[in-house]
Amino acid sequence: MNLKKLAQNLGLSQTTVSRALNGYPEVSETTRNRILAAARQHNYAPNTRAKGLATGRAHAIGHVIPVATRHEMVNPVFGDFIAGASETYSRNGYDMLLSVVENGNEPEAYRNLRARGVVDGVVVHGPRMNDERIALLDSLGLPFAVHGRATGHSGPYAWLDVNNRSAFKRATGFLLDLGHRRIGLINGLEHMDFAHRRRTGYTDALQERGIAIDPAIMRANEMTEAHGYHSVLEMLDLPHPPSAILCSSMICALGVRRAIEDRGLVMGRDVSVITHDDVLSYLQNGGPIPIFTATRSSVRDAGRRLAQMLIDQIANPDGAPETILLEAELTVGKSTGPAPA
Template structure:
């Protein structure tokens, strides 16, 4: 089916149908929904080249990925984010351009995308607490949305984030309620904003409850299974070992669990763990009963919301930047229990 045939079925002009499918703001929401439903019903798929010529857009969104392993979003979690975003792009007739660059090549990649007109906008991943990409993208005029936030950035921009500070505040409170006082905090790289906010949540909860946190039990590194294992082994073999671990990644928590088992202890009885769970499609946290007590948030949903936010900005450049702060659930699993007497 072509555009003319779909327009005839709907009793609308080809221009109106085209604008509805491309998200133009002057088309009413009622008309847009009507057109999208008809397009799905009749399996209409717009010609990408023709659509690009008609709209003056490339009909593509860019994702620039640095190759360094010292970057918290270059991990398996990225796949679920891309899946969520990709579904939205496909629904709106957009392609995805994935560019892998050296760490110092990000700005050049963005500038090349903008000068060539190869993308209509980009998604910024893994924001730092002080994030230079935000100002740079604004200066070169390339629309963007950020997965996360930058604490040191005072200007307004599109972002979707989870409430990391509140999530880890609640997790710390939960461990304190169980009687734990020696809590080890195994975090990600704290120049990255999500890790900085999680650290603040942990410290706030401990301070509010009048419990002194021990800097010797607080760690920051790239969140790998080995990092979790080696850190936990060192702490649990030492004097005055922690009775609980608060961990920033399911992958890292698996390492902590391995260390507990290698020392012939039982998770949830001898040592408790709370981790952050990104609800990964390839790594479920148990089936009926969660293995880990966790602060749970869907990274796939975050991908969808970031994509929707960016496409709305592209459709209406004068649109006020949008912010979405997602709350994480605290799911009680088998990895936590009262502190041992």
């Protein structure tokens, strides 16, 4: 089935059918829905190359990933984000272009994408403190949206982020209300913006209650199961070990739980644990009663929403950059309890 035959079946002009499929506003909603239904019935999809020639757009979104990067964005959290974004791309007739580049070659990759005209915009992953990619993309005039924010960049840009500072301040306060005074932090790499904000929320909550910050029970590294495991073993061997742990990832939390059990302790009774849960499709936090008390925010939903934000920006280039700040939900599970006497 091609465009000509689809138009003939519908008794409409090829121009009307093409405009409906490409989202032009001058087609009535009734006609558009009729055309879309027929296209689905006959398994018709517009030719991307022809569509690009007609509209001057590539109808593709780029994602540039450094091959040597090992932090959270390349673990399965990234897969769930991409799954969500892909749903939005498919619904809007966009393809995804994933560029894996040597570490340090990101700027050249963005320049190359812009020069070749193979994408209409890019998603920026894993924003760092004072991230230079934002200024570069501004200078290139390539539409972009950031999954997260970059502390230190004052200019306007499109972003979607979880309120990491507020989430970890609330989680720390929850543990303090349970009577815990020695609360350890297992964080991601703190040059990453999300980890910096989580640490700030944690320290703010402690300082507001007059509790001194103790670097001996704070760790920051790649967010792996092994990072959680070895960090907590070290903390539990201290003369004054923590009675609670605040953790930046469900993956780390698995290691935290293993360390607690290897010491013959019971999570939730001897050591309380709160983690951040990205609501991963492959790693659910238990059933009706969660295993871990957690700050929760779906990374898959974030992918859907950020992709739509970028597509809207491409369609309306003169509009102000959109920003979305999501609040995490604190869900109480089996992993927390009152501080041991």
